[in-house]
Amino acid sequence: xxxxxxxxxxxxxxxxxxxxxxxxxxxxxxxxxxxxxxxxxxxxxxxxxxxxxxxxxxxxxxxxxxxxxxxxxxxxxxxxxxxxxxxxxxxxxxxxxxxxx
Numbered sequence: 001x002x003x004x005x006x007x008x009x010x011x012x013x014x015x016x017x018x019x020x021x022x023x024x025x026x027x028x029x030x031x032x033x034x035x036x037x038x039x040x041x042x043x044x045x046x047x048x049x050x051x052x053x054x055x056x057x058x059x060x061x062x063x064x065x066x067x068x069x070x071x072x073x074x075x076x077x078x079x080x081x082x083x084x085x086x087x088x089x090x091x092x093x094x095x096x097x098x099x100x101x
Contacts, residue, residue, distance in 0.1 A: 001057050003065075005080035012057045013088050019050065058082065 001008050023046070058081055065074035095101045 001060050003061055003077060005077055005084050008057050008061070008077075008081040009084035009088055012054060012085055015050075015053050015057070019046065058085075 001011060058078065062074040062078040062081075065071075065077060092101075
């Protein structure tokens with residue numbers, strides 16, 4: 001992805017927002033219908049895709065740096081990306097529980 005932790009965390013946030021938006025609009029017509037055999041399959045597909053995307057966004061560049069023997073930079077990038085993502089998560093939760101969103 002990027003060596004900018006803000007961009008990586010923003011990309012993860014954008015992926016989450018996109019995934020929730022798509023799932024909301026796709027399942028809207030199905031809300032009055034009972035779940036079928038395929039509902040848990042779809043959820044597991046989405047979970048697997050999400051794990052792969054998040055692994056790429058959070059680990060690809062740090063792993064590249066680690067392989068290049070730039071271990072301190074790799075750890076710093078990973079920790080900064082997680083910290084910025086944690087801040088985004090905290091802001092979202094604060095907005096949610098305050099009733100602003």
